Amino acid sequence: MSVERDRLVELRREFHRHPEPAWREFWTTARIVSEIRRIGVDELYVGPDALADDRLAVPDAEELESWMDRAREAGGDPDVLDSLSGGWTGAVAVLNRGEGPTVGLRVDIDGLPRAESTDKDHDPVREGFRSETGAMHACGHDAHATIGLGVLESVRDSDFSGTFKVFFQPAEEVIGGGKPMSESMHLDDVGYLFALHVGLGYPTGEIVAGIDDFLAVTQFYTSFEGYPGHAGARPDEGRNAVQAMATAVSNLYGIERHSDGESRVNAGRVGGGTATNIIPEEAFIHGEVRGETTEIRDYTFRRAEQVFEGAATSHDCSADVTIEGEAPSAESDAELVDIVQRAAESNPDVERATGRGSIGGSEDATFLMRRVQQNGGLATYACIGTDHPGGHHTATFDVDEDSLKPGVDVLTDSIVAVSETEP
């Protein structure tokens, strides 16, 4: 017997009111933990126990502390919060149900650092669950956390035989959490992994059993360092970091396309300098490169490094490149795609059960998928269609709550089906 629709809606709205950006999911993790305890599991790993050391793109201590304070004020369990100190967010819940395969479900839980719409027609405004934190669940990870908990409870109540693990992964939006979670030992015995996303342009009532074309991605932060000089009196004393950065931006987008497939570059956020009358001493590019394959991504990033070095040299500056996040490309396995598609076809709430689909973006679930596949297991990344008025990452994004329960049910049925196919 599965969980109720109303319960899922209520939970999702709670998460929606408390969006927290990457590595700051303090309240969110505490709330997830309290719900896991209510459900009852055999093992529970929180924060540093759920992650390997290799976290990427962790904010500075002051920023973390400010969100931790907010989480405390919002009523997060103090003991759990203490265990998350330093931005060690996320959790792994384990059900040991006797003989059978080890099956994993991965959901991500972070929000985005952007303001939510105040439009009266925006459902969270009308229904009173708009964000209270300044951040926003603009990509549906509130629904993902909810579905993760829903499936955990449903599998608990099912005939599932084997071991079931739910990975509540932090920091997907900065592609920083997938790597350390994939390297924690919890994934090592997983033979079947399900990951999921809501929306992506697919409407409520449609389930896509396997997404395929994840672009490999590397996010970087390049800082240029020069030397200041008075722009009027002594411009020749300056070494201009903004000129270096601007040259790098122009050449970055000009990296030759690769003949093996799609590539992408973006200088998504840049800045530099201090005052109009000072030759700028410092500048930065916070950006990314992507590739249809990991090799194309690597080619593009290698060329980007040359661009940074050359632009710095041109202006007598130095450039320093830090990798902030990364994810490989990945493919869904046919056996699991079939299982999800059959589960979707037999679900009365699903109008359309699609086999394969495409998103053209990146995701660090690919780290977990690759890990399982390299260990000889199978993985798929399913999409739970949902009508969303605004696009992903925009101020008016929202999830159709009617899609929550079909999502929970199809995934639960798939997980149970896996346990039945393996003796």
Next chain:
Amino acid sequence: MSVERDRLVELRREFHRHPEPAWREFWTTARIVSEIRRIGVDELYVGPDALADDRLAVPDAEELESWMDRAREAGGDPDVLDSLSGGWTGAVAVLNRGEGPTVGLRVDIDGLPRAESTDKDHDPVREGFRSETGAMHACGHDAHATIGLGVLESVRDSDFSGTFKVFFQPAEEVIGGGKPMSESMHLDDVGYLFALHVGLGYPTGEIVAGIDDFLAVTQFYTSFEGYPGHAGARPDEGRNAVQAMATAVSNLYGIERHSDGESRVNAGRVGGGTATNIIPEEAFIHGEVRGETTEIRDYTFRRAEQVFEGAATSHDCSADVTIEGEAPSAESDAELVDIVQRAAESNPDVERATGRGSIGGSEDATFLMRRVQQNGGLATYACIGTDHPGGHHTATFDVDEDSLKPGVDVLTDSIVAVSETEP
């Protein structure tokens, strides 16, 4: 009889502890007003009464309010602070001393938005008067305000005959205050204007009677507007404002030199974009152009506008240019240069009395100088040499307090000399 050295040092340290950036000189103005009242003047104009409407580069209301709050907490006179609301800082003090010429002295009073050194060898640290506001008097305007008050008191006690006005001008660092103060009516009857700066590379004991080569300057804020797009899934939907900005930066510095004399360009502060995975929708350049003459400055700015338009067109964006501050070029008049040089030569604390000098920068005192000169009057811009360990605008800049009293005395003597030369 002149004011005492110790009194000047004490006052200068007070100002040094409370640096406030342009248009936010709330505590500073209040402190100046209280000192003017102690000295006793015939007329006093504060804030909106001291300035014409045409202020440039005023910060937004929130920023102003935050500094106003700080000024209140630091003990500024509430009534004076109220009169400065909206960033109407600065004051004009007037002594009416019977028949004779109208003589003006212009000093600037703002600090810089940068942190002060915490080095133990930095005098303000060792002597306990380091900045308490986060900003810094890194260009000696604390000494300027002090000298302005010192001269006011000394002239009061002198044989000066005529009208004497001290202009405590705000917002020099953003070249935003010179224009509205020059257009206030207080300058219209001034026949002789003295302006001054400490340091500029000249050592304690040297006075330069007239500075000449101010570069004309225009400060601008150019914003580029494009359209966002997902950098992975739909890059072609974006119109990339960061690419437009970077192209503009590269071409801005590439504007052809002018054969009639020196020119300068600087993209001193730039930024753009929001996230690594979004094609940047917005970007900006906060910069300046200068010219050895106003015509060269105008040529360079006209070319800069073409660069902005072209860069925007290249990336299907739009560009919007706002002039934030400006100042013309100016020259010191020989008659006043002679008067200051003679006063310096006869001062026992002055080791070297130089006639003409050069700084190679810009200053909006030129607005006041030009106004007086256009009305048929005379103006000079004197430099009071002072040993300064760090360069202007750096974290370790400091004023040698031994230069304060000679500065007050030479200027007072010059002002008295003017009243004696005119029947």
Next chain:
Amino acid sequence: MSVERDRLVELRREFHRHPEPAWREFWTTARIVSEIRRIGVDELYVGPDALADDRLAVPDAEELESWMDRAREAGGDPDVLDSLSGGWTGAVAVLNRGEGPTVGLRVDIDGLPRAESTDKDHDPVREGFRSETGAMHACGHDAHATIGLGVLESVRDSDFSGTFKVFFQPAEEVIGGGKPMSESMHLDDVGYLFALHVGLGYPTGEIVAGIDDFLAVTQFYTSFEGYPGHAGARPDEGRNAVQAMATAVSNLYGIERHSDGESRVNAGRVGGGTATNIIPEEAFIHGEVRGETTEIRDYTFRRAEQVFEGAATSHDCSADVTIEGEAPSAESDAELVDIVQRAAESNPDVERATGRGSIGGSEDATFLMRRVQQNGGLATYACIGTDHPGGHHTATFDVDEDSLKPGVDVLTDSIVAVSETEP
């Protein structure tokens, strides 16, 4: 009965010794015409009779005249040469063989404006048929002309019933000849069109029955016009066309990738200016854009036009864009692919008969293919594999002459097979 291997080799070597670039194939056309006459056909259209008016990228009169002179000296038939005056090269040969379909074969005949290797290991050097013109057959069009003639002779001697036309197309390398040949009326009744290329990385013994992924392409010539100025004495009088061009190059490569598929840009040949001490008055970019679809190509070209306009504006110059050549994307039709593949499979010299293949380049055979397809006919573009030591367009490119006869035979058999499938 097919033509002999030795005859093909001899003919190919003749063409190889006389490479002529686009629209300058005077000797080549005359030699083709003499061979056609030897073979004997029912109709023959030469030069202006073989082409519509809309030729692209025709060189100037002086250049044409110089190659015409060379063709005369090399012994080209004077009457034929006269008919080619003005760069009207190429020919269409027609065999009328009674009832049956109208089948076309298109081959291109131009060389490249580059020097051939003088390496002793380069076969044309060793065997004494290296280029005598300064240009080079570095892309195998000598083999194409030869195969075209070979197939004409073989079809003449075969059981083919219907009408057979061979299109000897000029100016493929500048994608300038495909359009006017496709618009001549000779193509209007063609129901089945074969085009071909040798090599493309496929070895001797392999035939690829249908190439699919032709990129749509537009070649352009953009000229920037500014104004000169003495670089020392009056740089501000200049309007710098080289700066405009350089800015355009940087931004051209930076045009955002399109999410619907591959795009390409190239500023393949650029230049500008006259002397080191003159601000450059003129500059140009001779380049191209491509797209996986015609729509992507059009998007990229539209953005390129903005780049040119913006770069010109940035430097107070003007930009003028001329389209020099273009070709759409195209696909091979399954029915003809099958026919060619079966013919290849049954040929004893063919070791590998591949169905579909890919080259990732552009070709103006697509104009002819599209025309036939739009008229309801079928087209395929086959590749005759050939070992080639150097890459296409390099100094050591060469054709394995063992591939000539299998090429002629497979195409002849395919053409005969078409006539047999249609009653």
Next chain:
Amino acid sequence: MSVERDRLVELRREFHRHPEPAWREFWTTARIVSEIRRIGVDELYVGPDALADDRLAVPDAEELESWMDRAREAGGDPDVLDSLSGGWTGAVAVLNRGEGPTVGLRVDIDGLPRAESTDKDHDPVREGFRSETGAMHACGHDAHATIGLGVLESVRDSDFSGTFKVFFQPAEEVIGGGKPMSESMHLDDVGYLFALHVGLGYPTGEIVAGIDDFLAVTQFYTSFEGYPGHAGARPDEGRNAVQAMATAVSNLYGIERHSDGESRVNAGRVGGGTATNIIPEEAFIHGEVRGETTEIRDYTFRRAEQVFEGAATSHDCSADVTIEGEAPSAESDAELVDIVQRAAESNPDVERATGRGSIGGSEDATFLMRRVQQNGGLATYACIGTDHPGGHHTATFDVDEDSLKPGVDVLTDSIVAVSETEP
């Protein structure tokens, strides 16, 4: 007694009909030598005997040979031409006239590689002495060679006592001949050096006795080397030399201005690439930097080298920089300026005798001036005003022939005056 006006006009028109660019002044040198022999001198040094080894910007052998052939066809003395082989042009003529100072006169003799106007109103067209070589005397060096010969003859006939040398210097337009001529031993004993130019904006009838503000200059040729790749099929295999060059151009003009004075940069001639569909393998910038002082020029060139290296690195290419020509800055000495001014004042054809003047350009006469000055001697660079319809280096530049004789006379009188002032 001085030479006749008509003789000077005739000679100048001969030179005008035979302009030869730098290091190709074969006919010109032969004609000068024949005239020197007619005049009769004590010593004559031609070609390699007149120059040190360090020639800059010498064209390749093929180019030299082609101009040598032309010189032979135009009737140049075969023996003299043989001695100029390899581009060793120019000559030094010496008159030994007993006791007295050694005085030098330097004139330059090369033309420019540009076409001359065919306008009927252009005097050389109307009078039938337009260029016959394709190049053009568009900067008056035909007049310079003529004046040099005229002064030689006039000094021969004068009371001059001492040694007089005329330096007929080649390759001024590429600033390539000044250095090797200054390093030949012929200059080592020269105590007084006169150099000259006609025109420069000064009208017929005006003589400027000393030009002062020569900018130091370095001309460079930078080649960028990458790797080719097919722009459609394998763009990622290419390393794009045109992108490197374009990046370098943008950044070259963006080198920070120097606070000590004027600087200049120019990418006067650029090019690269071979075909629209090949990623460009090679590109070049032929350009220059200048400075108000030699130090500013050196600063700018050092920064330019960083720009080249950085741009090459950015695109995985290499850059190679060759210095093609250079000249230091220089000043005219007051004593010689006075002598020339007095000679001009006493000449009946001179309406205006100006002391000092300015051109804002560069000249490699400065090498000779510096050498003499470093040896303790004096130098001046005089301007012989001449009305010129078109600007220097334009197609309609021309010299007013009425200025030739005053030029010869004033220089002769100055040279004689020098010999009289020194016992």
